[in-house]
Every structure is written in C-alpha cells, then in structure tokens.
Amino acid sequence: IVMTQSPATLSVSPGDRATLSCRASQSVVSKLAWYQQKPGQAPRLLIFGASTRATGIPARFSGSGSGTEFALTISSLQSEDFAVYYCQQYNSWPRTFGQGTKVEIK
Amino acid sequence: EVQLVQSGAEVKKPGESLKISCKGSGYSFTAYWIAWVRQMPGKGLEWMGMIYPGDSDTRYSPSIQGQVTISADKSISTAYLQWSSLTASDTAMYYCARFSSGYYADYWGQGTLVTVSS
Numbered sequence: 001i002v003m004t005q006s007p008a009t010l011s012v013s014p015g016d017r018a019t020l021s022c023r024a025s026q027s028v029v030s031k032l033a034w035y036q037q038k039p040g041q042a043p044r045l046l047i048f049g050a051s052t053r054a055t056g057i058p059a060r061f062s063g064s065g066s067g068t069e070f071a072l073t074i075s076s077l078q079s080e081d082f083a084v085y086y087c088q089q090y091n092s093w094p095r096t097f098g099q100g101t102k103v104e105i106k
Numbered sequence: 107e108v109q110l111v112q113s114g115a116e117v118k119k120p121g122e123s124l125k126i127s128c129k130g131s132g133y134s135f136t137a138y139w140i141a142w143v144r145q146m147p148g149k150g151l152e153w154m155g156m157i158y159p160g161d162s163d164t165r166y167s168p169s170i171q172g173q174v175t176i177s178a179d180k181s182i183s184t185a186y187l188q189w190s191s192l193t194a195s196d197t198a199m200y201y202c203a204r205f206s207s208g209y210y211a212d213y214w215g216q217g218t219l220v221t222v223s224s
Contacts, residue, residue, distance in 0.1 A: 033210035035151075042201055042214035043143075043151065054212065086151050090209040094167040095141070097151040 005098035022087035031091040110215035128202030135183035136160035139205040
C-alpha cells in the first residue's frame with residue numbers, strides 16, 4: 001500500500017491551525033498512525049487507530065479519517081510543533097510510511 | 107520504563123559485513139514485535155521488516171528482502187539487523203522500534219548511524 005502525504009511542506013504561523021493529509025492507495029480501514037520527528041531525534045508516536053492520541057500527546061493534535069483519506073490537525077501551532085510528520089498504515093504487510101510533511105515556521 | 111538501546115555508530119567499507127543491535131528493557135521482550143526502520147540522509151522513514159522474538163516470526167519489506175537479515179536473541183532481549191556485504195547505498199540512520207501488536211511503533215531506539223564509504 002502506497003501512502004501519499006500532502007503537502008510536502010506546510011508554512012504556518014505560530015498559533016495558526018495546520019491540517020496535514022495522508023492518502024492510502026487502497027483502504028486501510030482505520031489502521032493508521034501518525035508520527036512526529038524533530039531534527040536529530042527519533043520519531044514519536046502521536047496518533048494510532050486514525051484518531052486515538054498516544055499517551056502524553058496534547059489535545060491540540062487530532063486525527064481523522066478512514067478508508068483511504070486521513071488528516072492530522074494541529075489546532076494551534078506551538079513552537080515545539082515545527083517538525084516533520086509521517087503517516088503509517090498497518091492494515092497489511094509490509095507496513096508502509098508516507099513520505100512526510102514538513103511543518104515550518106511562516 | 108520501556109527502553110530500546112541501540113549499538114553505536116559504525117563506519118564501514120563497501121563489501122564489509124555488519125551487525126547492529128537493539129536491546130529492549132522494561133517490558134516483556136518476547137511479547138512485542140521489533141521493527142527496523144531506515145532513514146537515508148535527508149529522506150523519510152522506510153519500514154524494513156520486523157521480528158516477533160517470542161517465536162522468531164519475521165517479516166520483510168519486499169524492497170529489502172535478501173539484502174539484510176533480522177534476528178533476535180530473546181535470552182538477552184536483543185534484536186539485530188545484519189548485512190553480509192555493505193554498499194554505499196546502505197548509508198543511513200537505522201532505528202529499531204517496538205511495534206504494538208505489530209501495528210504501530212510506540213517506542214523507538216535512539217538510532218544507529220551506519221556510514222559506508224571507501
């Protein structure tokens with residue numbers, strides 16, 4: 001399953017809302033996770049099951065969607081949220097990641 | 107506390123072999139899949155494969171299969187990623203990650219940087 005994220009780069013001002021998209025080449029039901037990766041760090045799990053926040057993840061992060069279309073929304077961007085975000089499907093083997101969306105400061 | 111601690115950075119020449127490791131602690135090592143994820147310089151995440159240490163069931167990405175070997179020694183709670191003959195294109199950061207039920211990565215190692223250069 002090919003995961004396609006858009007846009008490649010999103011320029012956002014602090015405090016603004018950001019919406020990132022992830023599309024699957026075939027249905028993954030709700031078996032989708034989102035990760036955040038900051039420079040020089042390992043990725044961190046944000047969302048699993050398309051919409052369930054992982055432990056310790058702030059409520060400003062929310063996930064939605066099912067089937068082939070998914071979104072990650074950050075309601076009010078904080079300085080620590082500027083990073084690269086990846087989606088990953090786990091409905092079938094092999095597990096696959098999207099190519100990432102970089103959220104940068106506008 | 108769940109921890110995955112990876113072996114240190116490696117610098118190798120083309121054609122050499124290499125085995126890097128990932129030691130789990132703070133949880134039942136045999137009850138969770140461990141995956142290896144590649145990140146080439148400036149690029150995204152690529153799932154390479156994973157192993158279930160409880161029974162050594164191993165799955166590979168078709169794009170990776172035959173190029174590496176994933177293994178685990180449950181007696182010492184350690185998973186491995188191995189190459190028999192490295193090439194320059196193997197230069198990357200390699201992360202191990204615990205995959206909850208084999209689905210998504212809830213814990214990650216710190217990464218092992220592998221550099222292959224003549």
